[in-house]
Amino acid sequence: MSTPTDRPARARRDPSGRVRASASDLAPLFPAAVRAVLTVLVPLLALCVVGWIASVRSTSSLAAVARVGAELWLLAHGSTVAIVGGSIGIAPLGLTLLAGLSARRAVRMWVRDQVESEREVPFGRALGVFTACYGVLALFVALVSRSGVGAAGLLSSLLGGCLVGGTGALVALWPHRPVVPAFAAAVGRSATTATLVLVALGSLATVAALVHGRADVLALHRALDPGVVGGVLLTLGQALLLPTFAVWALAWTSGTGFAVGTGTSVAPGGTSLEVLPTLPVLGALPAPGPTPGLAWAAVALPVLAGAGAWWLHSRRGPRVEGLLHRCAAALLGGLGAGLAVAVLAAFAAGPLGHGRMSQVGPDALLTGVVVAGEVAAGAVLAVLLARAWRAWRGTTLVVTLPDTSAARGHQRGEEPPKLLGD
Incomplete structure (x- = not known):
């Protein structure tokens, strides 16, 4: 009791x-x-x-x-x-x-x-x-x-x-x-993985731009002459802005680009800039003018990110049964990645004072929509390619031959041999 x-x-x-x-x-x-x-x-x-x-x-x-x-x-x-x-x-x-x-x-x-x-x-x-x-x-x-x-x-x-x-x-x-259903888990996992891959690609692009334009960055830093303490604080402040610039680079790889002032544009199709703020790290921006046609190849990176994210999910995550369900999960994963990128772009964009600097950074809505389409296209492509690969690997010809020895024994009235344990 x-x-x-x-x-x-x-x-x-x-x-x-x-x-x-x-x-x-x-x-x-x-x-x-x-x-x-x-x-x-x-x-x-x-x-x-x-x-x-x-x-x-x-x-x-x-x-x-x-x-x-x-x-x-x-x-x-x-x-x-x-x-x-x-x-x-x-x-x-x-x-x-x-x-x-x-x-x-x-x-x-x-x-x-x-x-x-x-x-x-x-x-x-x-x-x-x-x-x-x-x-x-x-x-x-x-x-x-x-x-x-x-x-x-x-x-x-x-x-x-x-x-x-x-x-x-x-x-x-x-x-x-x-515990969430396998379909929801697939959507969330692919969206998260694709977003992390895109941010990593933007970070790599930022590092490459800083290495390429290091001479201009150092020249602007020396021109400011901030002193020892001021130089440390200036460097630390720019380090905190590096993830923001990584989101700008992510927008660049999507093809939408970003602005550094009203009427400016930095995109794979070309760069149009005016007088920039006296921030040394901005010396890593591309030079004004048209860019090589090969720069448009960067637009394939979000598509590859979507395909790679779905491939990783299919190997380690819960399996979604049915081709239509997998395609739907891939599409929703792309939408989730686009939404996450739109939020990041909204944080990384906005005014930086008044006048010409009232528009800085990527367009959050446009970047999110474009990235969602690119990532979804890559994920759906990965689903279809995986289906085609499994169909090709699974196409085998099965030939069944009659057991002639058992048939002859049956004609003679003999019993079939017994297995151990029968």
Whole structure:
């Protein structure tokens, strides 16, 4: 006979034997979100203060410098910061990556505590709570940092914080996700793999451009004469922008290209530029003028990325039965990759002041649509080629010969030989 105290304990256990998570178990996710925010925000504020101290000509106050650091952190979360005479909306995606990794680490620490105490890790509830807490903290930073000189958008700060923090939490909680059908798993796996391959291709293209234009980059750096501390901070700032430039290069390989000012274009078909900002890394951009016709071969890279992503999924992921189902999963995987690239392009594009620099970066919608079509085409092509290969390998001629010895024995009235164990 069970006591009243035993019955609630059994009721709170899931089928795996772990104690079901309650509201008190989810409460530590709020301090985890605070820790994730401060892990990136505090060092960024410290770097801004170091730059302020090293600048002998600066007349800004310490509070103004702190607001600049907070606005940089908000820019990394997709927020648009309004300044005098214009706005800034390009995210330093290197800082965005650090923020996502910080969120992932904070959630993983919570997951480890839950597992060690033999408690349930509720995927959906934990993801929702941490995402909401992180977004509210980003909104709080935007409210605190507002001034007459600069003000971050409140809605963009909230949504961007939810997106960045939620992505980090999703990666941390992914091993504890519920079981999904093979079709949905195939779509998600192929879309994720294709997106990662495209980002890797953009990164390689960025490195190649920097190596090719290193002389111009170094000349611009020397012309600025930033000093020792200023040079270190300038180099660090440009390093945080390298993932942003990788997304620009990704747009270039898709054929859509990107802009560095109103009326400019950097695409496989040619480069049209005007006066650029005094940022040394921009010296790696292609020279103005037409590009060789071979540059259009880069457009095949997203198609190959889609084909390769589906091939990897078919070897390691859950199998989708039926040719039509596989083609549908390949198409939806391409759409998922296009959506992810569109989000990255939206973070990497935006205004960089006012006037001519109000349009910088790729067109997010156009780039996403084009990449979705290219990746989907490659994935469907991989499905059809795999089907044709299996059909060709499986075409064999089976010839069955009669057993003449058994037939002769039957005519003589002999019994067939018995196998061992009959």
